[in-house]
Amino acid sequence: MITFSEVTKRYPDGTVAVDELSLEIPAGKITVFVGPSGCGKTTTLRMINRMVEPSSGTIRLDGENISASDPPTLRRRIGYVIQHGGLFPHRTVVDNVATVPYLLGWDRRKARRRAMELLDLVGLPASFAKRYPYQLSGGQQQRVGVARALAADPPVMLMDEPFSAVDPVVRKSLQEELVRLQAELHKTIVFVTHDIDEAVRLGDQVCVLKVGGRIGQYDTPANLLAAPADDFVAQFLGEDRGVRRLAFLSSDGLPLTTDRLVAAGTMPAGLEWALVVDADGRPAGWATAGDPDLRPCARTFTVGVDSLRSALDSAILNPSGIAVGVDADGRVVGLADQAEITLRLRMPVATR
Numbered sequence: 129m130i131t132f133s134e135v136t137k138r139y140p141d142g143t144v145a146v147d148e149l150s151l152e153i154p155a156g157k158i159t160v161f162v163g164p165s166g167c168g169k170t171t172t173l174r175m176i177n178r179m180v181e182p183s184s185g186t187i188r189l190d191g192e193n194i195s196a197s198d199p200p201t202l203r204r205r206i207g208y209v210i211q212h213g214g215l216f217p218h219r220t221v222v223d224n225v226a227t228v229p230y231l232l233g234w235d236r237r238k239a240r241r242r243a244m245e246l247l248d249l250v251g252l253p254a255s256f257a258k259r260y261p262y263q264l265s266g267g268q269q270q271r272v273g274v275a276r277a278l279a280a281d282p283p284v285m286l287m288d289e290p291f292s293a294v295d296p297v298v299r300k301s302l303q304e305e306l307v308r309l310q311a312e313l314h315k316t317i318v319f320v321t322h323d324i325d326e327a328v329r330l331g332d333q334v335c336v337l338k339v340g341g342r343i344g345q346y347d348t349p350a351n352l353l354a355a356p357a358d359d360f361v362a363q364f365l366g367e368d369r370g371v372r373r374l375a376f377l378s379s380d381g382l383p384l385t386t387d388r389l390v391a392a393g394t395m396p397a398g399l400e401w402a403l404v405v406d407a408d409g410r411p412a413g414w415a416t417a418g419d420p421d422l423r424p425c426a427r428t429f430t431v432g433v434d435s436l437r438s439a440l441d442s443a444i445l446n447p448s449g450i451a452v453g454v455d456a457d458g459r460v461v462g463l464a465d466q467a468e469i470t471l472r473l474r475m476p477v478a479t480r
């Protein structure tokens with residue numbers, strides 16, 4: 129756990145970048161600092177590995193005041209990832225990843241073996257090991273940056289806008305990769321971004337900072353979206369926060385109906401749409417009154433596994449405007465209309 133107690137950073141020119149910040153960053157979770165440009169995110173992050181010294185206040189890592197430990201020793205416990213990966217251009221990928229093990233005096237073969245394991249862990253083929261950073265795409269460089277930060281297996285990882293220099297598709301895959309890695313590694317990750325979508329996607333907890341280095345709100349993504357503390361936080365979250373909140377709500381417990389589920393060749397009178405289910409229980413397509421052809425069932429959601437956002441997506445993408453809930457084997461469980469899904473937003477907050 130990392131604890132900030134009344135930490136202030138005033139730069140020599142008088143700028144207060146962080147103002148009396150007190151918060152706890154839990155071990156083994158992803159905590160995201162998010163906020164507008166200049167709100168003190170990077171300063172906060174860099175105070176954790178003593179690249180920036182606080183003007184006042186105390187930062188503790190697992191109860192130990194970090195000002196008492198010498199910076200190189202401290203940094204061995206803290207991996208650091210920055211935009212563009214921050215790779216050494218004149219070193220090969222494998223040597224970049226092995227940087228810290230070399231510094232720690234590991235045997236070269238052991239350090240390289242570890243580097244190769246890490247390249248695999250971050251999803252890069254072994255054939256990339258001998259390349260130089262300029263021979264990689266932005267997203268691949270970023271993966272190498274993550275592998276390098278993980279090399280000495282530090283319990284803490286600081287990540288400063290690590291994915292902001294890549295296009296949205298690569299960015300999404302890097303985010304998914306980080307979530308996958310974290311499920312395996314359980315690091316204490318402190319992540320800085322100015323992108324609120326990235327923050328709510330990655331964070332177990334999100335700290336919204338205001339310019340001047342004060343906390344707007346420190347909460348789970350679900351709570352932030354459901355109940356922003358003030359207008360600043362609400363505006364920062366954006367106007368579509370209601371819809372985004374659906375991603376944090378489970379489809380478990382969504383009332384499902386079965387009266388529109390029919391066998392091929394039957395169309396109940398009085399219904400505009402019905403879902404034809406095959407002999408195996410899977411959706412065969414939508415039947416609509418007066419049309420002999422079935423329309424494809426464009427999207428289903430897995431009940432209790434997928435979020436209400438997936439359920440809403442299913443409703444929107446199906447020609448009937450009705451969501452199709454299936455079980456883990458893809459067999460139809462029941463249907464839900466859009467109104468029923470969005471009604472769940474008014475129910476008490478559920479967290480991940």
Ligand SMILES: Nc1ncnc2c1ncn2[C@@H]1O[C@H](COP(=O)(O)OP(=O)(O)OP(=O)(O)O)[C@@H](O)[C@H]1O
Pocket residue numbers: 139140141143144145163164165166167168169170171172322
């Ligand atoms: N070395 C410095 N000397 C003086 N002022 C600084 C210094 N570094 C940062 N600042 C100022 O401190 C404030 C916070 O900067 P910081 O880089 O921590 O913000 P940030 O939220 O990470 O911003 P961005 O999203 O633009 O990177 C800003 O007003 C910035 O200009």
